Amino acid sequence: MLSFDPLREWFEKTGRQRTDMYIDCGFAPQTVAKVWGDRFPMRTDVIEKICKTYGLRVEQVLVWKNEEDK
Numbered sequence: 001m002l003s004f005d006p007l008r009e010w011f012e013k014t015g016r017q018r019t020d021m022y023i024d025c026g027f028a029p030q031t032v033a034k035v036w037g038d039r040f041p042m043r044t045d046v047i048e049k050i051c052k053t054y055g056l057r058v059e060q061v062l063v064w065k066n067e068e069d070k
Contacts, residue, residue: 003038007050007061025053 021032
């Protein structure tokens with residue numbers, strides 16, 4: 001399964017709040033909630049916007065986890 005764990009860890013390390021994503025990326029609250037809740041499917045333009053806005057590579061935003069690694 002895909003997870004936004006790397007992005008959430010990066011937010012924590014840099015002292016950002018999830019609400020910063022509303023302003024920085026221009027996302028609706030529902031989109032940010034999907035990111036924080038690992039709810040998929042997620043549109044690729046959302047992932048691209050996160051990468052571009054924060055200067056991150058996709059592997060710094062998403063990670064693949066086996067179901068047993070939950």
